[in-house]
Amino acid sequence: MKACSLSISELEAIARQGRRLIVQTVVHANGGHLGGPLSAFDILTALYFRILNIRPQEPDWPDRDRFILSKGHASIALYTILALRGYFSVEELSTFDAIDSRLQGHPDMTVTPGVDMSSGSLGLGFSAGIGIALGARLAAKTFKTWVMLGDGECNEGIVWEGAHVAQRYALDNLIAIVDHNGLQQFGWRGADGTDRLPPYLGSELKDRWAAFGWKVLETDGHDMAAVIDVLEAAREPGGRPVIVIAHTVKGKGVSFMEGNYLWHSRVPDDEEVAAALEELKDPVSVREEDRG
């Protein structure tokens, strides 16, 4: 399969397959996160099957594009896309979170092929990406460094320390993507005491990155064609770092999980799993053998 030649509908099929695997893996492991992995997965599909310059059979290829999942708690999304892309087998996903597995609860670069940086403590992966981008420039390497953050993760002070430094060094080989799903683990109490407010209100997050001197692009993070367009635009060097704010839905693809912060890291019961997998089925128009 030549990844970069896949059509939009084929990419969408991969994203559905990945979402099914995420649900099944979390159920199998009886742990992990769902909301964030599901919100991030269309972007990951576009990155790994269209955008990133990578060699899955040679995960340490020195000139590869780097990708860091700074929101490391969405590790199952990263492992799923790596498995689908051929870094290791899809069957290995069943070892997620198990003792001695290469697929740790939070990404561990020392054990998992394709993981370019460990993460798990929020904000750190982003700053590590700045170091990679600075090092790439110093070594006259042309690869890009991509980092995915959560919007809740942008609460961390280190993110803004890094945003300043990246702007100061005009790092246009660094592209950050915010999986802006509007919900964090618990969130901020709303006025009526029952709803949960997002980490950033209105255009606040966009305004902050712009104020830090970054070029800000926005997209619907679930419109595959739009995601590809914006990521292609983002990698064009323009003298400053680029942030893509991808507007997403936490729990995307499973109606009863969508937009509900309680599905951040809850494991569904049998009935819920069946309902989720039913919703994530391929439409009849997509034949089984067409899938990658």
Add this chain to the structure above:
Amino acid sequence: MSLPARKPLRVAFGESVAEMAEKDPRIVMLDGDVGVSTRADIFEASCPQRFFQMGIAEQNMLAVAAGFATVGFIPFVSTFACFAVARALDSIRVLIAQPKLNVKIAGGYAGLLAGKTGKTHLMFDDVSIMRAMANMAVIAPADEMETRQAIQTAVEIDGPVYLRITRETSPLLFDSTYRFEFGRGVVVRDGKDVSLVTTGVQTGRVVEAAEILSQQGVNALVLHLPTIKPFDSDAIIEAARATGFVITIEEGTVVGGLGGAVAETLADRFPVTVKRLGIPDVFGESGADEALLEKYRLSASKVAEDVLMLLGAARRR
């Protein structure tokens, strides 16, 4: 007796990293806006294209260093020990120590003598914290000569290293024939009555204390442990066997540092009496260097007094 004073460790640090960078293009320097103090500025002057100002943002700086290491560079990170170890600990733990990335953390102004800065800056627990962290090597050189060799060794080691660098002028203990060996202690003075085990710049004061003690009829062995992790257990056991009485002395907290490491080792492998001298379980304060050394009983004369007191107490038992 007074040993000849030579350059402060921080100057040896700046000079030797700069010298090594001339030959090794992998070396870069990251500064947390204290380069004029930690003497990372010496590196900037000789190698500006590989000097990266990271601003007053230590968590980010240590994480950036991890990223640099993944693309083949050897980053030295320069800030004060308090900010490197305490403020950026999460970056060190998650991104440097656990993945064993090749980052050299130079904790400047470590210990008691930090220019009248007081409780925030006086870092007594850096060795205790860093030696408790898996995968982290901890080196506390004693003088200019040893600092230069320790930095060279740090570059040769593929993995994280914490270097304890101090501010003030330190007496020269070692000449050019000395060879620093990573993970090995060195007996700087032989003796039979008591084993004084020490590290870092405190070793100079302990050597002087041993001279004072010899005038009192006490023949002290002095074991210097420049590497606190990995720990030279064999050297400790040998020193314990030689005299049967071990006193640790460090310019750092007595909780979990060199004294802790010695006590752990001897409890496991060669139980003898161990006493720990150093900074008690307190935060620091402002003061002139001499006043601080007197108050916290780390000057040569105070160390000699305390050793005599401990020996006397042991003999009365």
